[in-house]
Amino acid sequence: xxxxxxxxxxxxxxxxxxxxxxxxxxxxxxxxxxxxxxxxxxxxxxxxxxxxxxxxxxxxxxxxxxxxxxxxxxxxxxxxxxxxxxxxxxxxxxxxxxxxxxxxxxxxxxxxxxxxxxxxxxxxxxxxxxxxxxxxxxxxxxxxxxxxxxxxxxxxxxxxxxxxxxxxxxxxxxxxxxxxxxxxxxxxxxxxxxxxxxxxxxxxx
Amino acid sequence: xxxxxxxxxxxxxxxxxxxxxxxxxxxxxxxxxxxxxxx
Numbered sequence: 001x002x003x004x005x006x007x008x009x010x011x012x013x014x015x016x017x018x019x020x021x022x023x024x025x026x027x028x029x030x031x032x033x034x035x036x037x038x039x040x041x042x043x044x045x046x047x048x049x050x051x052x053x054x055x056x057x058x059x060x061x062x063x064x065x066x067x068x069x070x071x072x073x074x075x076x077x078x079x080x081x082x083x084x085x086x087x088x089x090x091x092x093x094x095x096x097x098x099x100x101x102x103x104x105x106x107x108x109x110x111x112x113x114x115x116x117x118x119x120x121x122x123x124x125x126x127x128x129x130x131x132x133x134x135x136x137x138x139x140x141x142x143x144x145x146x147x148x149x150x151x152x153x154x155x156x157x158x159x160x161x162x163x164x165x166x167x168x169x170x171x172x173x174x175x176x177x178x179x180x181x182x183x184x185x186x187x188x189x190x191x192x193x194x195x196x197x198x199x200x201x202x203x204x205x
Numbered sequence: 206x207x208x209x210x211x212x213x214x215x216x217x218x219x220x221x222x223x224x225x226x227x228x229x230x231x232x233x234x235x236x237x238x239x240x241x242x243x244x
Contacts, residue, residue: 011240013237015234015237019230021227033215035216035219047214048219052223055223055227152242164223168224168227171227172224172228172230172231174234175227175230175231176227
């Protein structure tokens with residue numbers, strides 16, 4: 001057997017499947033039990049699934065992140081319609097994460113992880129604002145933008161999506177080693193980002 | 206509406222489980238295909 005085939009990185013191995021199942025279950029339990037921070041919107045709390053989606057994506061790739069997002073959407077207050085709206089974040093993180101992981105200096109790796117998480121969350125947000133404006137008709141994208149970006153929710157969601165995953169990256173780096181691959185992830189991340197932002201911009205008012 | 210005690214305890218338990226799972230997968234590397242030595 002050649003060394004190349006021995007080291008071939010799987011698209012989705014049994015290990016990746018186990019990670020997706022475990023973190024999908026943890027996310028479903030957390031959200032299903034209502035372990036969320038109150039006060040985001042009427043009838044919508046700051047749910048904590050971002051933590052599990054991020055860790056699953058880091059350790060087992062975007063397929064695992066998508067599986068977790070689908071599973072948790074089954075018990076989320078927003079409903080199953082919400083699961084594709086996590087994808088832009090998953091793809092942007094997955095596009096940059098292998099490069100982040102290779103950064104030697106721990107402080108730089110840590111800081112870069114937060115910067116990419118902040119960027120991915122901002123991109124993801126536009127699709128969600130569209131969902132709340134166009135589908136649920138709670139408020140306009142413009143109002144959601146100013147409320148989320150200037151009045152605190154963005155910071156709270158960033159903490160949910162990045163705090164515990166960044167501690168996991170520091171404390172158990174072997175677990176979140178990106179031993180996965182996903183074809184054309186950078187292009188897919190770019191297309192998902194364009195779709196998310198375009199939806200939000202088109203429904204601005 | 207303030208969080209109830211069981212919600213705070215529950216969230217802390219979930220965080221603890223997350224780190225336990227991470228530590229287990231770090232140390233044991235379960236579900237991983239063993240590297241076969243040639244020859």
